Amino acid sequence: MSSTLTVTNLTATNLTDGAGTTSTFANVASGTAKAWVNFDGTGTIAARDSFNLSSLTDLGEGRYKTTVSNAMSGTSYMVLATAGNELSDYATQNDTDDHIAFLGARTSTEQSVFSADHDDGIQDDCQAMNLSVFGDLA
Amino acid sequence: MSTLEVSNLNDGTKTVATTVVTNGSAKAYVHGDTTASISKSFNVSSGTDHGTGDYSYSLVSAMDSNNYSMPCCVRSGTPDRNARRNVARDTASIMAIETSNARTNSPTDQVQNATTHGDLA
Numbered sequence: 001m002s003s004t005l006t007v008t009n010l011t012a013t014n015l016t017d018g019a020g021t022t023s024t025f026a027n028v029a030s031g032t033a034k035a036w037v038n039f040d041g042t043g044t045i046a047a048r049d050s051f052n053l054s055s056l057t058d059l060g061e062g063r064y065k066t067t068v069s070n071a072m073s074g075t076s077y078m079v080l081a082t083a084g085n086e087l088s089d090y091a092t093q094n095d096t097d098d099h100i101a102f103l104g105a106r107t108s109t110e111q112s113v114f115s116a117d118h119d120d121g122i123q124d125d126c127q128a129m130n131l132s133v134f135g136d137l138a
Numbered sequence: 139m140s141t142l143e144v145s146n147l148n149d150g151t152k153t154v155a156t157t158v159v160t161n162g163s164a165k166a167y168v169h170g171d172t173t174a175s176i177s178k179s180f181n182v183s184s185g186t187d188h189g190t191g192d193y194s195y196s197l198v199s200a201m202d203s204n205n206y207s208m209p210c211c212v213r214s215g216t217p218d219r220n221a222r223r224n225v226a227r228d229t230a231s232i233m234a235i236e237t238s239n240a241r242t243n244s245p246t247d248q249v250q251n252a253t254t255h256g257d258l259a
Binding site (some may be wrong): 003004009010011012015023026028032033036037038039043048049050056066080082083084099100119127130132136 | 146225243
């Protein structure tokens with residue numbers, strides 16, 4: 001027989017899944033990304049999919065700003081960013097599509113991220129920017 | 139089967155909405171070596187070495203599309219090495235990573251780390 005119990009607030013020290021694997025709640029809460037996005041950074045930039053994202057801003061060639069809906073607790077959080085490309089583009093030294101992602105300044109709600117050419121370091125729009133944010137929400 | 143539906147989780151000090159945990163949890167991660175052999179992973183069944191700097195990892199449980207976020211990096215003691223997502227090879231059930239040498243602008247084998255955020259199918 002299946003059953004469902006619905007509660008609003010649950011206080012727990014450990015969480016155990018159906019297979020018996022236990023994690024401390026602190027690990028689950030701290031290890032969860034508080035925001036993430038996959039966006040097209042070319043032309044009119046747009047998110048393909050996201051979580052806790054309020055907006056994307058195009059700051060110019062290869063320069064972007066992500067804004068989260070729910071703010072982080074400060075500015076000392078961690079951001080992971082990666083550019084997405086096709087392998088053949090840098091294998092053939094295609095200058096227009098061989099990017100590396102860089103992180104810039106941030107606030108509790110905004111993250112600057114850049115994309116530059118692999119071969120010459122010049123900022124350039126990227127077709128698939130991937131970004132995840134870890135830390136504590138405000 | 140029993141299901142416990144919870145709006146907020148609290149460890150005694152900190153409260154997090156359950157939606158943050160379900161949406162923000164990594165649905166897969168992998169630490170793969172230079173031949174796509176897996177050192178540590180979650181929700182990854184196997185790795186494939188497609189050639190120099192060209193790797194992919196099959197997921198046990200697929201994502202709902204290939205629109206997930208997949209930050210990745212290399213683990214290397216040599217400067218100028220980097221990793222990117224290979225959008226020519228990734229799918230809802232395949233994480234694809236390419237590694238290269240920025241100094242020579244060419245593919246090179248590297249140990250890679252990647253994580254996936256998004257919704258499972």
